[in-house]
Amino acid sequence: MEELTNNKKYVKAIISCQTALFVGVLLRLLLFIVDDSLWRDEAMLLMGLRSISIPEIFQELPYAQRCPFALALLWKCMMGLGMTGTHWMRFPSLAAGIAQLFIFAQLTRTIFSQTKSQPNVVIWLAAVSPQLILFSNQTKPYIFDVLCATLLVFLALPFFLREEQQGRRYVPLILASWFSLIISY
Numbered sequence: 001m002e003e004l005t006n007n008k009k010y011v012k013a014i015i016s017c018q019t020a021l022f023v024g025v026l027l028r029l030l031l032f033i034v035d036d037s038l039w040r041d042e043a044m045l046l047m048g049l050r051s052i053s054i055p056e057i058f059q060e061l062p063y064a065q066r067c068p069f070a071l072a073l074l075w076k077c078m079m080g081l082g083m084t085g086t087h088w089m090r091f092p093s094l095a096a097g098i099a100q101l102f103i104f105a106q107l108t109r110t111i112f113s114q115t116k117s118q119p120n121v122v123i124w125l126a127a128v129s130p131q132l133i134l135f136s137n138q139t140k141p142y143i144f145d146v147l148c149a150t151l152l153v154f155l156a157l158p159f160f161l162r163e164e165q166q167g168r169r170y171v172p173l174i175l176a177s178w179f180s181l182i183i184s185y
Contacts, residue, residue, distance in 0.1 A: 097136025
């Protein structure tokens with residue numbers, strides 16, 4: 001009888017986690033569809049990127065704007081392909097926000113599996129976080145910062161959970177750290 005109760009709790013926990021992910025994606029998509037005007041600094045950044053060539057991205061941007069060069073290069077390439085609408089410019093942030101949510105959920109499951117607890121509340125808090133939803137819909141690097149930090153913790157966690165450590169196993173973590181510095185501040 002106790003095993004049946006535990007199975008029901010386990011199924012409820014899985015359904016709760018999946019529902020949190022669904023709600024989190026839905027909230028991000030709804031804001032993406034509804035919110036179509038750029039903030040002033042977003043518009044200035046894109047206007048500046050439109051007026052410069054690709055090699056100039058690696059120099060100081062016009063209008064005293066700052067942006068990681070990997071993102072500036074991505075947006076400039078999108079402009080070159082004719083993807084100039086507001087939604088196109090925000091699409092990389094939306095994709096990063098959704099990816100971050102799923103990576104965070106997997107990270108949370110991994111951490112909580114060590115304690116035999118359920119990560120429901122933590123995943124729900126991340127799924128409905130107003131800041132993360134807003135960051136997922138802005139032409140700004142904030143969600144990429146969160147994604148990189150989440151990804152680094154996700155990649156580092158197995159190294160810290162092992163009892164034996166080997167130096168060459170840190171190579172993927174070092175490469176991920178380097179990549180995060182390129183795409184983030």
